[in-house]
Amino acid sequence: MYKTLEIHQFGRFYIGIMPNLNLRDPVIIKQILLKDFVHFFDRNPSFIEKITPLARNLASLTSSLWRKLRGKLTPSLTSGKMRMILLTILGCSQDLVSFLGESADDNHILDK
Structure with missing residues:
Protein backbone atom coordinates (compact mmCIF):
# COMPACT_ATOMS: atom_id res chain seq x y z
CA MET A 1 0.00 0.00 0.00
CA TYR A 2 2.71 2.47 0.99
CA LYS A 3 4.78 1.80 -2.14
CA THR A 4 1.78 2.23 -4.45
CA LEU A 5 1.35 5.79 -3.16
CA GLU A 6 4.92 6.88 -3.97
CA ILE A 7 3.82 9.70 -6.27
CA HIS A 8 1.01 10.85 -3.95
CA GLN A 9 1.00 12.80 -0.68
CA PHE A 10 -1.66 10.55 0.83
CA GLY A 11 -4.13 7.82 -0.02
CA ARG A 12 -7.17 6.15 1.41
CA PHE A 13 -8.06 2.52 1.82
CA TYR A 14 -10.75 0.49 3.54
CA ILE A 15 -10.59 -2.20 6.15
CA GLY A 16 -14.02 -3.71 5.74
CA ILE A 17 -16.29 -0.67 5.64
CA MET A 18 -14.00 1.56 7.71
CA PRO A 19 -12.09 4.21 5.73
CA ASN A 20 -8.43 4.68 6.61
CA LEU A 21 -5.83 7.26 5.65
CA ASN A 22 -2.25 6.52 4.62
CA LEU A 23 0.02 9.58 4.76
CA ARG A 24 3.31 9.88 2.86
CA ASP A 25 4.08 13.60 2.95
CA PRO A 26 6.18 14.57 6.00
CA VAL A 27 4.68 18.09 5.96
CA ILE A 28 1.13 16.72 6.24
CA ILE A 29 2.19 14.23 8.92
CA LYS A 30 3.80 17.01 10.96
CA GLN A 31 0.72 19.22 10.54
CA ILE A 32 -1.56 16.47 11.85
CA LEU A 33 0.69 15.44 14.73
CA LEU A 34 1.32 18.98 15.95
CA LYS A 35 -1.76 21.03 15.10
CA ASP A 36 -4.66 18.88 13.90
CA PHE A 37 -4.28 15.80 16.11
CA VAL A 38 -7.53 16.62 17.90
CA HIS A 39 -9.34 15.54 14.71
CA PHE A 40 -7.40 12.30 14.22
CA PHE A 41 -6.79 10.74 17.64
CA ASP A 42 -9.86 8.48 17.83
CA ARG A 43 -8.73 5.11 16.54
CA ASN A 44 -11.07 2.29 15.73
CA PRO A 45 -11.11 -0.36 18.46
CA SER A 46 -9.36 -3.43 17.20
CA PHE A 47 -10.14 -7.10 17.65
CA ILE A 48 -6.40 -7.58 18.14
CA GLU A 49 -6.75 -6.07 21.64
CA LYS A 50 -8.69 -9.18 22.61
CA ILE A 51 -5.83 -11.38 21.41
CA THR A 52 -2.92 -9.45 22.89
CA PRO A 53 -2.98 -6.83 25.64
CA LEU A 54 0.10 -5.20 24.08
CA ALA A 55 -2.12 -3.92 21.27
CA ARG A 56 -3.85 -1.69 23.81
CA ASN A 57 -1.56 1.32 23.58
CA LEU A 58 -1.78 5.08 23.16
CA ALA A 59 -1.89 4.83 19.37
CA SER A 60 -4.95 2.56 19.37
CA LEU A 61 -7.08 4.01 22.19
CA THR A 62 -10.40 5.75 21.70
CA SER A 63 -11.27 9.29 22.81
CA SER A 64 -11.88 9.14 26.57
CA LEU A 65 -9.19 6.56 27.31
CA TRP A 66 -6.75 8.38 25.01
CA ARG A 67 -7.29 11.72 26.77
CA LYS A 68 -6.87 10.15 30.21
CA LEU A 69 -3.65 8.34 29.32
CA ARG A 70 -2.25 11.30 27.38
CA GLY A 71 -2.78 13.53 30.42
CA LYS A 72 -0.72 11.12 32.52
CA LEU A 73 2.04 10.72 29.93
CA THR A 74 2.51 14.33 28.82
CA PRO A 75 4.55 15.41 31.89
CA SER A 76 6.93 12.52 31.19
CA LEU A 77 7.60 13.59 27.62
Whole structure:
Protein backbone atom coordinates (compact mmCIF):
# COMPACT_ATOMS: atom_id res chain seq x y z
CA MET A 1 0.00 0.00 0.00
CA TYR A 2 2.71 2.47 0.99
CA LYS A 3 4.78 1.80 -2.14
CA THR A 4 1.78 2.23 -4.45
CA LEU A 5 1.35 5.79 -3.16
CA GLU A 6 4.92 6.88 -3.97
CA ILE A 7 3.82 9.70 -6.27
CA HIS A 8 1.01 10.85 -3.95
CA GLN A 9 1.00 12.80 -0.68
CA PHE A 10 -1.66 10.55 0.83
CA GLY A 11 -4.13 7.82 -0.02
CA ARG A 12 -7.17 6.15 1.41
CA PHE A 13 -8.06 2.52 1.82
CA TYR A 14 -10.75 0.49 3.54
CA ILE A 15 -10.59 -2.20 6.15
CA GLY A 16 -14.02 -3.71 5.74
CA ILE A 17 -16.29 -0.67 5.64
CA MET A 18 -14.00 1.56 7.71
CA PRO A 19 -12.09 4.21 5.73
CA ASN A 20 -8.43 4.68 6.61
CA LEU A 21 -5.83 7.26 5.65
CA ASN A 22 -2.25 6.52 4.62
CA LEU A 23 0.02 9.58 4.76
CA ARG A 24 3.31 9.88 2.86
CA ASP A 25 4.08 13.60 2.95
CA PRO A 26 6.18 14.57 6.00
CA VAL A 27 4.68 18.09 5.96
CA ILE A 28 1.13 16.72 6.24
CA ILE A 29 2.19 14.23 8.92
CA LYS A 30 3.80 17.01 10.96
CA GLN A 31 0.72 19.22 10.54
CA ILE A 32 -1.56 16.47 11.85
CA LEU A 33 0.69 15.44 14.73
CA LEU A 34 1.32 18.98 15.95
CA LYS A 35 -1.76 21.03 15.10
CA ASP A 36 -4.66 18.88 13.90
CA PHE A 37 -4.28 15.80 16.11
CA VAL A 38 -7.53 16.62 17.90
CA HIS A 39 -9.34 15.54 14.71
CA PHE A 40 -7.40 12.30 14.22
CA PHE A 41 -6.79 10.74 17.64
CA ASP A 42 -9.86 8.48 17.83
CA ARG A 43 -8.73 5.11 16.54
CA ASN A 44 -11.07 2.29 15.73
CA PRO A 45 -11.11 -0.36 18.46
CA SER A 46 -9.36 -3.43 17.20
CA PHE A 47 -10.14 -7.10 17.65
CA ILE A 48 -6.40 -7.58 18.14
CA GLU A 49 -6.75 -6.07 21.64
CA LYS A 50 -8.69 -9.18 22.61
CA ILE A 51 -5.83 -11.38 21.41
CA THR A 52 -2.92 -9.45 22.89
CA PRO A 53 -2.98 -6.83 25.64
CA LEU A 54 0.10 -5.20 24.08
CA ALA A 55 -2.12 -3.92 21.27
CA ARG A 56 -3.85 -1.69 23.81
CA ASN A 57 -1.56 1.32 23.58
CA LEU A 58 -1.78 5.08 23.16
CA ALA A 59 -1.89 4.83 19.37
CA SER A 60 -4.95 2.56 19.37
CA LEU A 61 -7.08 4.01 22.19
CA THR A 62 -10.40 5.75 21.70
CA SER A 63 -11.27 9.29 22.81
CA SER A 64 -11.88 9.14 26.57
CA LEU A 65 -9.19 6.56 27.31
CA TRP A 66 -6.75 8.38 25.01
CA ARG A 67 -7.29 11.72 26.77
CA LYS A 68 -6.87 10.15 30.21
CA LEU A 69 -3.65 8.34 29.32
CA ARG A 70 -2.25 11.30 27.38
CA GLY A 71 -2.78 13.53 30.42
CA LYS A 72 -0.72 11.12 32.52
CA LEU A 73 2.04 10.72 29.93
CA THR A 74 2.51 14.33 28.82
CA PRO A 75 4.55 15.41 31.89
CA SER A 76 6.93 12.52 31.19
CA LEU A 77 7.60 13.59 27.62
CA THR A 78 9.51 16.85 28.06
CA SER A 79 12.59 17.30 25.87
CA GLY A 80 14.94 16.81 28.83
CA LYS A 81 13.27 13.59 29.92
CA MET A 82 13.19 12.33 26.33
CA ARG A 83 16.97 12.88 26.12
CA MET A 84 17.45 10.78 29.26
CA ILE A 85 15.19 8.07 27.85
CA LEU A 86 17.14 8.12 24.59
CA LEU A 87 20.42 7.57 26.44
CA THR A 88 18.90 4.59 28.26
CA ILE A 89 17.54 3.14 25.00
CA LEU A 90 20.91 3.61 23.28
CA GLY A 91 22.70 1.86 26.15
CA CYS A 92 20.28 -1.07 26.11
CA SER A 93 20.46 -1.40 22.34
CA GLN A 94 24.28 -1.42 22.44
CA ASP A 95 24.16 -4.16 25.08
CA LEU A 96 21.76 -6.14 22.89
CA VAL A 97 23.97 -5.76 19.82
CA SER A 98 27.01 -6.94 21.82
CA PHE A 99 25.10 -9.92 23.22
CA LEU A 100 23.78 -10.95 19.82
CA GLY A 101 27.22 -10.52 18.25
CA GLU A 102 28.86 -12.73 20.89
CA SER A 103 26.10 -15.32 20.54
CA ALA A 104 26.52 -15.35 16.76
CA ASP A 105 30.31 -15.64 17.05
CA ASP A 106 29.92 -18.64 19.39
CA ASN A 107 27.18 -20.18 17.20
CA HIS A 108 24.82 -20.23 20.18
CA ILE A 109 21.17 -20.92 19.57
CA LEU A 110 18.97 -18.40 21.35
CA ASP A 111 16.00 -19.77 23.26
CA LYS A 112 12.59 -18.20 22.85
